[in-house]
Amino acid sequence: MLKRLFDILASFIGLIILSPLFVAIAIAIVVSSPGGVFFRGIRVGHNGKPLIIFKFRSMIKNAEGNGKWNVGDMDPRITPIGRFLRNSKIDELPQLINVLIGNMSFVGPRPELQFYVDMYTEQEKHILNMKPGITDWASIVNFNQFVTFTNANDADLIYLEQIRPLKLKLQLFYCEKNNFLIDLKIIFWTLYKVISREKAVPREIQNIIQFQRTYENVAGTSVVNA
Numbered sequence: 001m002l003k004r005l006f007d008i009l010a011s012f013i014g015l016i017i018l019s020p021l022f023v024a025i026a027i028a029i030v031v032s033s034p035g036g037v038f039f040r041g042i043r044v045g046h047n048g049k050p051l052i053i054f055k056f057r058s059m060i061k062n063a064e065g066n067g068k069w070n071v072g073d074m075d076p077r078i079t080p081i082g083r084f085l086r087n088s089k090i091d092e093l094p095q096l097i098n099v100l101i102g103n104m105s106f107v108g109p110r111p112e113l114q115f116y117v118d119m120y121t122e123q124e125k126h127i128l129n130m131k132p133g134i135t136d137w138a139s140i141v142n143f144n145q146f147v148t149f150t151n152a153n154d155a156d157l158i159y160l161e162q163i164r165p166l167k168l169k170l171q172l173f174y175c176e177k178n179n180f181l182i183d184l185k186i187i188f189w190t191l192y193k194v195i196s197r198e199k200a201v202p203r204e205i206q207n208i209i210q211f212q213r214t215y216e217n218v219a220g221t222s223v224v225n226a
Helices: 002-032 082-087 095-101 125-127 137-141 147-152 157-177 180-194 205-217
Strands: 037-045 050-056 105-107 133-136
Touching: 002 050, 002 095, 002 105, 002 180, 050 095, 095 133, 105 180, 125 157, 133 137, 133 180, 137 157, 137 180, 137 205, 147 157, 157 205
Parallel strands: 105 133
Antiparallel strands: 037 050
16 A cells, blocks of 8 residues: 555656656657657566556667567667667656556566566466566666677577576565565665666675576576676
8 A cells, every 4th residue: 555655646746847858858759750759568567467568769660579679779770869768767767657557666577578478487477466667676687788788699588598587586586575665775776776877786686696696607507797
């Protein structure tokens, strides 16, 4: 109840305060390339139900599904203003709309494509019991994952083999240990990452990263640096 009240108040206030920025970005998007202002992507939400997620459009119209799922800076589908929107995370701000209407929260596992959800193990399906969020521990750890995608020969393979395993471990960790104070901590760390661009993460998250590194080194693979 407290989490939902916070989501409503914070998203409502955020949309009002950021409305001038939204207008400026909307104009820039429309002027820079043909297509709408918003990207509406279909993701898997709470209890496995389809979710339409809002973002500022950073790619050419109808780009999703017509190329790699995971996008680096050099992807030709990115619009002139899109690179800035993606790297600054400003493209994520319209998800305040999702939070306000109630199909997302500020904090929760990032909503995933059905393609990847179909790969979930029985244990990983517990992630779907949580309402998806704008940010979570995995978002903080993989804050600069676009750099990895840019440097990769196959961004989708890098996501599948290196980023996704750790992402799932962190999402399961949040499912097991979450409360309103932890949500506030995640919001703080998210803002810290946006402002500082530092690689630091909380000690308990670093422990999970280290464990995953050790596990994958034994298995003959590696995990991206946090």
